[in-house]
Amino acid sequence: MITVSNLKKEYGTVQALKGISFSIAEGEFYGLLGPNGAGKTTTISIMSTILEPTAGEVNIAGYDLRTNPIECKKTIGVVPQEIALYNDMSAQDNLLFWGSLYGVSKGELIKRIDEILHLFGLHERKNDKVKTYSGGMKRRINIASALLHQPKVLFMDEPTVGIDPQSRNLIFEVVEKLHQSGMTIVYTTHYMEEAERFCNRIGVIDSGQIIAQGTLDELRKSSSIKETIAIAFANLTDELFQKISLAWPEVKRFDQTIHFFTSNSKNDLAKIILNSNELGLDIVNIEIMKVNLETIFLSLTGKQLRD
Template identity: 50%
Template sequence: MIKVDQLTKSFGKIKAVNGISFNINKGEIYGLLGPNGAGKSTTINMLSSLFKPDSGTIHLNNTDLFSETNSCKKIIGIVPQEISLYDELSAEENLFFFGKIYGIPTKKLKNKIHDLLEFIGLSGRKKDAIKTYSGGMKRRINIAAALLHEPKILFLDEPTVGVDPQSRNRIFEIVERLKSEGLTIIYTTHYMEEVERLCDRIAIIDEGKIVGQGTLEELKKMIGEKEIVELDFATSDKEKIEELKTILPFEAEITNNKLAIKCDKNKDLKEVLNLVSKLNLSIADIDFVAPNLERVFLHLTGKELRD
């Protein structure tokens, strides 16, 4: 349904997107997970024809986006990262306005607005001005606006940023229902819990590149099945921590004062602790972490995903 090949886009010296390729099947939710500035919005903006790439190709439903932009635009809905609604107008008026831009006939549009307001759970507030809405409610109206023309593909760019927990759950339910109706969805976020819950496949994106992609299981396999034992040291004695890493018979990674060791906590911990005391290192904290996307991200980029 979506085929992206070797996309690149620079802004001056910044390579915002640097050779991204992926294929998304009909009905899939594909997650773009990455930290601030990774290139998620730039990718979405190219896919929705707002930006032209410097190089690379985009096909939507087997159609070249840049040679047949108008027909492609009909099948895509965009929920941009920045909320774009008219504050003084009501929810209903906003949706009417956007529907008219798409050229939807009035009667059909009114029915559609009614259905969508029900769908996003905001029928009761439809007459209120957008300026009286919470961030999460505005976000839901933005989603409705993107669905007015019944697109086949939906781009959601960080739809839960600045959203209260209740609206967040509501947005998850909306996305899950849209999937069940057969929409193909790209979902960008820097929250790993969201892609873990919603996405069929995930691309981990950093500095304009996809550093890993696959299902959650496939990505977790990249760091192995084992639990991680994370030792936080009281000292920042980098040399000793390095030394410990080299003498440990297990795979390990260092970040700041922490050493993340891939081993069996029931079987191997004693051996680890023996080596720690041999080097006169003292432990400030110890944690056991099941493989998760945060770990995968760290493994692939050497950086923490969290801000």
């Protein structure tokens, strides 16, 4: 359905994309997971024809983006990271405006807007000006406006950043419904929980490059970190944490708990306990956790996904 080949983008001297390639099958839910500044928005903006690439190709539903942008645009709905709505207009009028840009006929559009406002739980507020809406409600209208022309493919760029939990859950429900109905979805996020929850396949992006790609299981198998040993201490100090970090370089501290990232928890657990005893650290709890996307990212880059 979508093929992206060797996409490059330079902003002056900044190399935002250094050759990104991936393909997405019809009906797939593809996640682009990476920290701020990784190149997610740049990738989505190029795929949405908002931005010109420096090099590389994008093919959507058999159409080349460069030679056939209009056909590509008909196929896709785009939910940009920055919400674009007219605050002094009602939700209904905003949707009428966006829908008319796509050339949907007025009669069809009114029917469609009605359905979509119900889907997003905003029907009762449809005549209120958007400026009276919460951030989450604006986000829902923003997503709704991308769906008016019934696109086969939906691009969503960090659609849940900075919104209330109620709106977030509703967006999750709608997105899952759309996926079940057969829509192909490309979803960018820096929240690993979202990528784990929804995505059939995940591309891990960092510094303008896809550094790993696959299903969650495939990514887990390829990770050098296999487990996280989380140990809570009663008397952890900065000084003791320093000492422990010397023996175990791959650690992260959360208050009184240390996460030790390991490829062999059977071996390492005994050593860590011994080491802790030697340092006079009192252990209050031990938990061994399976590798998640956060640790996979750490194992690939040496960095936290959320710094």
